[in-house]
Amino acid sequence: MTDTRDPSRRGFLTGALAIGGGFVAARAGAETAPDPAITELQPWQQYLGEGVDARPYGFPSEHEAHVVRRNVPWLTADATSSVNFTPLHELDGIITPNGLCFERHHGGIAELDPGSYRLMINGLVDSPLVFTMQDLLRFPRENRVHFLECAANSGMEWRGAQLNGCQFTHGMIHNVMYTGVPLRLLLEEAGVRTSAAWILAEGADASGMTRSIPLEKALDDCLVAFKMNGEALRPEQGYPVRLVVPGWEGNMWVKWLRRIEVGDQPWHHREETSKYTDLLPDGRARRFTWEMDAKSVITSPSPQAPIPHGPGPMVLTGLAWSGRGTIPRVDVTLDGGVTWTEARMSGPSFDKSLHRFYHDFVWDGRPMLLQSRAHDSTGYVQPTKDALREIRGENSIYHNNGIQTWAVNESGVAENVEIS
Numbered sequence: 472m473t474d475t476r477d478p479s480r481r482g483f484l485t486g487a488l489a490i491g492g493g494f495v496a497a498r499a500g501a502e503t504a505p506d507p508a509i510t511e512l513q514p515w516q517q518y519l520g521e522g523v524d525a526r527p528y529g530f531p532s533e534h535e536a537h538v539v540r541r542n543v544p545w546l547t548a549d550a551t552s553s554v555n556f557t558p559l560h561e562l563d564g565i566i567t568p569n570g571l572c573f574e575r576h577h578g579g580i581a582e583l584d585p586g587s588y589r590l591m592i593n594g595l596v597d598s599p600l601v602f603t604m605q606d607l608l609r610f611p612r613e614n615r616v617h618f619l620e621c622a623a624n625s626g627m628e629w630r631g632a633q634l635n636g637c638q639f640t641h642g643m644i645h646n647v648m649y650t651g652v653p654l655r656l657l658l659e660e661a662g663v664r665t666s667a668a669w670i671l672a673e674g675a676d677a678s679g680m681t682r683s684i685p686l687e688k689a690l691d692d693c694l695v696a697f698k699m700n701g702e703a704l705r706p707e708q709g710y711p712v713r714l715v716v717p718g719w720e721g722n723m724w725v726k727w728l729r730r731i732e733v734g735d736q737p738w739h740h741r742e743e744t745s746k747y748t749d750l751l752p753d754g755r756a757r758r759f760t761w762e763m764d765a766k767s768v769i770t771s772p773s774p775q776a777p778i779p780h781g782p783g784p785m786v787l788t789g790l791a792w793s794g795r796g797t798i799p800r801v802d803v804t805l806d807g808g809v810t811w812t813e814a815r816m817s818g819p820s821f822d823k824s825l826h827r828f829y830h831d832f833v834w835d836g837r838p839m840l841l842q843s844r845a846h847d848s849t850g851y852v853q854p855t856k857d858a859l860r861e862i863r864g865e866n867s868i869y870h871n872n873g874i875q876t877w878a879v880n881e882s883g884v885a886e887n888v889e890i891s
């Protein structure tokens with residue numbers, strides 16, 4: 472990696488990095504010791520590999536065994552009512568692989584048999600109906616990519632920097648292509664009465680989780696989904712059927728969906744009163760804060776993804792999202808907000824979906840304070856944590872969409888800090 476070229480040429484190549492200058496790679500044929508990775512016959516060249524069907528359902532390389540969901544054991548008393556986190560620092564693009572989608576269960580994973588799966592629609596409808604799995608497959612279906620973020624994502628960070636890694640600070644999110652039937656079609660089949668204004672979605676798991684959802688949202692863009700990223704939902708994600716409530720807090724995306732009751736007012740159940748409300752400084756609690764505000768995080772470098780090389784060309788990357796639309800723009804700063812640069816967006820821009828951004832730059836080897844700031848398609852700009860606390864006080868847990876800071880030192884090691 473030693474660079475012996477004259478400074479003017481180096482400057483030129485650095486400037487040309489974005490179009491693929493050879494600056495970061497070793498020069499072939501350099502007068503150094505032979506590289507056994509090139510000169511020696513490798514094991515995988517000497518023996519035939521496993522044949523087709525050795526892995527009827529494929530899995531990642533053994534060298535990727537560290538890329539897994541992880542939990543924080545002290546957060547909850549036991550694993551059945553708990554959460555683990557998506558390894559955001561290891562992923563790229565915008566889609567979360569099915570086996571890495573974070574899990575949040577209130578009563579463990581329900582193992583439903585699709586043969587005895589039933590979805591009931593009752594309440595203020597002309598004809599109460601029960602759908603089997605086969606029935607659902609006879610309705611027109613749609614494909615859409617959406618993020619699901621738990622409202623408690625980053626909740627531990629409300630009062631200051633806490634957990635050292637974006638997997639733990641921001642990993643209660645996943646982004647999946649769902650295939651499902653618009654809930655509107657099923658409600659129309661049952662015939663919603665004119666007095667109806669709300670639905671209650673109920674899960675079939677041991678927690679029997681329920682949430683009230685305004686009828687307007689149910690008729691707008693909710694999906695009764697049975698596929699994720701092309702294949703059946705995973706048991707952890709609600710197999711065989713879950714509700715998709717685009718842009719709204721993850722708690723409303725009822726898994727193992729068994730019943731939709733139509734009513735004229737909300738039910739005021741546990742998950743919308745004692746949980747998923749935001750205690751304000753004056754002692755009152757905000758309720759029904761469903762939409763997820765625009766947010767972003769730098770996934771690399773980050774505490775679990777330090778810079779593995781010294782100064783020179785490097786790639787900074789991260790994710791941004793909004794429950795109100797798309798993300799046309801993300802800004803990044805390397806100096807804690809003194810100067811901001813517009814990041815480069817890459818990949819599809821779907822409504823209420825993760826967006827991927829990059830900042831390609833030459834690191835001078837000095838310490839950095841990295842931050843990203845999302846702008847969404849409504850014009851809303853992601854706030855600092857101080858700005859959030861000014862309005863919401865110190866008691867909140869849910870809906871923390873404040874700007875995250877990573878401090879990177881001269882060795883490329885990153886740490887969770889708070890500066891604004």
Ligand SMILES: Nc1nc2c(c(=O)[nH]1)N[C@H]1C(S)=C(S)[C@@H](COP(=O)(O)O)O[C@H]1N2
Nearest residue numbers: 573574575576577621674680721722725726
């Ligand atoms: N039936 C049921 N649905 C549920 C839950 C649950 O425990 N039971 N947890 C909710 C919460 S709080 C969240 S954040 C999301 C998590 O979805 P995931 O496990 O696919 O990440 O599911 C929601 N739906």
Ligand SMILES: [Mo]
Nearest residue numbers: 621622721722
């Ligand atoms: Mo959640």
